[in-house]
Amino acid sequence: MATTRTLDLVIFGGTGDLAMRKLLPALYHLHCDGLLSPQARIIGTARDALDDEGYRSLARQQAERFLGRDFRGEDWQTFAARLAYAPVDALQGDSFAALAEQLAARPDGQRVFYLSTAPGLFSAISRHLEAAGLIGSDSRVVLEKPLGHDLASSRQINDEVGQYFGEEQIYRIDHYLGKEPVQNLLALRFGNALFEPLWRREWVRDVQITVAEQVGVEARGDFYDRVGAMRDMVQNHLLQLLCIVAMEPPASINPDAVRDEKLKILRALRPFTAGDVATRSVRGQYRAGASGGQPVAGYLEESGIAADSRTETFVALKAEINTWRWAGVPFFLRTGKRMQDKVAEIVINFRSVPHSIFGIPASPLHANRMVIRMQPEETVDLHLLAKQPGDVMQLQPVRLNLDFAEAFRSRRLEAYERLLMDVMRGNLTLFVRRDEQEAAWRWVEPILAGWDATGERPKPYTAGTWGPAASSALLSRDGLSWHEEI
Numbered sequence: 001m002a003t004t005r006t007l008d009l010v011i012f013g014g015t016g017d018l019a020m021r022k023l024l025p026a027l028y029h030l031h032c033d034g035l036l037s038p039q040a041r042i043i044g045t046a047r048d049a050l051d052d053e054g055y056r057s058l059a060r061q062q063a064e065r066f067l068g069r070d071f072r073g074e075d076w077q078t079f080a081a082r083l084a085y086a087p088v089d090a091l092q093g094d095s096f097a098a099l100a101e102q103l104a105a106r107p108d109g110q111r112v113f114y115l116s117t118a119p120g121l122f123s124a125i126s127r128h129l130e131a132a133g134l135i136g137s138d139s140r141v142v143l144e145k146p147l148g149h150d151l152a153s154s155r156q157i158n159d160e161v162g163q164y165f166g167e168e169q170i171y172r173i174d175h176y177l178g179k180e181p182v183q184n185l186l187a188l189r190f191g192n193a194l195f196e197p198l199w200r201r202e203w204v205r206d207v208q209i210t211v212a213e214q215v216g217v218e219a220r221g222d223f224y225d226r227v228g229a230m231r232d233m234v235q236n237h238l239l240q241l242l243c244i245v246a247m248e249p250p251a252s253i254n255p256d257a258v259r260d261e262k263l264k265i266l267r268a269l270r271p272f273t274a275g276d277v278a279t280r281s282v283r284g285q286y287r288a289g290a291s292g293g294q295p296v297a298g299y300l301e302e303s304g305i306a307a308d309s310r311t312e313t314f315v316a317l318k319a320e321i322n323t324w325r326w327a328g329v330p331f332f333l334r335t336g337k338r339m340q341d342k343v344a345e346i347v348i349n350f351r352s353v354p355h356s357i358f359g360i361p362a363s364p365l366h367a368n369r370m371v372i373r374m375q376p377e378e379t380v381d382l383h384l385l386a387k388q389p390g391d392v393m394q395l396q397p398v399r400l401n402l403d404f405a406e407a408f409r410s411r412r413l414e415a416y417e418r419l420l421m422d423v424m425r426g427n428l429t430l431f432v433r434r435d436e437q438e439a440a441w442r443w444v445e446p447i448l449a450g451w452d453a454t455g456e457r458p459k460p461y462t463a464g465t466w467g468p469a470a471s472s473a474l475l476s477r478d479g480l481s482w483h484e485e486i
């Protein structure tokens, strides 16, 4: 008779912001939906000297805050029964004994180690897990981003983790790949014949990818000031989105088929020269302003930030892909904190008709556009021109709107829920392979180096706006403007 294997999910950094804000809420939702196997156990670890009850109580406190209306006492109680805790100092091998003891109860079970700590600890954790005999041939490890600070440090971490886990055991997470609309973009592109003939330089004028946040750096100032928007968002999330838009059709949805195609795009990105850094990149840093009608402090006034910090909280780039499909099509990338609205979207701007029989100027204003929204709502809009009802032939812009919440009324999995399920099922398709990650570092490094070399400070922008004026100028040089229709 087939037996269900036990699962132990060990979260390193189990008391941290990500664990409390995203991972435990995601696991709670999966539990409530009956998607966690009955034997699955979640073991939090950190240096705090908590016991199981202490961890459950901390997790409950935070869950009430982060789950809001989704928190239900009864469900929490059954979920909390899965939680355990082992104090571990990642840098002290002998401190892994408590964890080893917890895991010893189920020696043949599946083990997943989720490393939700600073990446500087990933090597030590892997080494000590191995020394304690806790890694099995089918154990899996999840690595949070950003992995390292640059190509060299990312290689070093990958080499070190790779001594103990094979590449097929390593799940490099990029939670943007877990968002439903991103997977829907794959479905739209490769499940329909309609878009493929148009998805190329002959018909696409430009692509814009925006991930704008209203929040500032909040309690993460200390972490953020060492990282900045390029490493925190562009090197991973924005480049992954660009790959999904631009890649060639993979032969299948198998992990390596998809990741091979993404890698080709990363390798085909036109490298930035020193001159490009000046003309094709903008970095900004927010100053005091307003957000949601309330005054907010500037970046340099946030806690944990050095008074003379040059860390960028905003990046805009003009990227190009050197392939037959995309040559000459600008891909504009933009991300920032303390921006006017929270919006994450991919905009495909198509070319205008070659000649208008209606006397409408062939302007970008009247061209077709596809807007794939990831946040705040999950929608795909196709902007078309249609005849206005009446006795004259007058054209008006209209939208064909696909609202996923409307179209599919079932509960939608949050990104971390989907990705945690994939880790448990052993599906690597939505995780980043080492060579992809390194190609992304290789592309962003000259931009970071170019910024350092100029000695210039990031351009200031007022909190609650769309970033520095130079960001608009980046597009206006091509006669274009950012899509800012909220």
Ligand SMILES: NC(=O)C1=CN([C@@H]2O[C@H](COP(=O)(O)OP(=O)(O)OC[C@H]3O[C@@H](n4cnc5c(N)ncnc54)[C@H](OP(=O)(O)O)[C@@H]3O)[C@@H](O)[C@H]2O)C=CC1
Pocket: 012, 013, 014, 015, 016, 017, 018, 019, 045, 046, 047, 048, 088, 089, 090, 091, 115, 116, 117, 118, 119, 121, 144, 145, 146
């Ligand atoms: N927070 C977020 O929104 C996001 C975070 N990430 C990534 O996730 C990772 C974690 O981020 P976040 O949760 O914000 O960080 P936090 O600083 O909030 O949490 C860090 C966690 O690591 C533990 N820790 C620190 N040092 C050690 C050590 N020597 N041994 C064992 N545990 C240790 C801390 O507990 P203690 O100090 O008690 O030991 C804590 O539980 C980072 O790589 C970050 O880049 C990625 C995307 C979003």
Ligand SMILES: O=C1O[C@H](COP(=O)(O)O)[C@@H](O)[C@H](O)[C@H]1O
Pocket: 175, 213, 232, 233, 344, 375
């Ligand atoms: O990875 C990160 O993402 C969040 C934004 O994620 P979202 O799903 O809320 O759009 C960002 O705030 C954080 O700085 C970054 O580390």
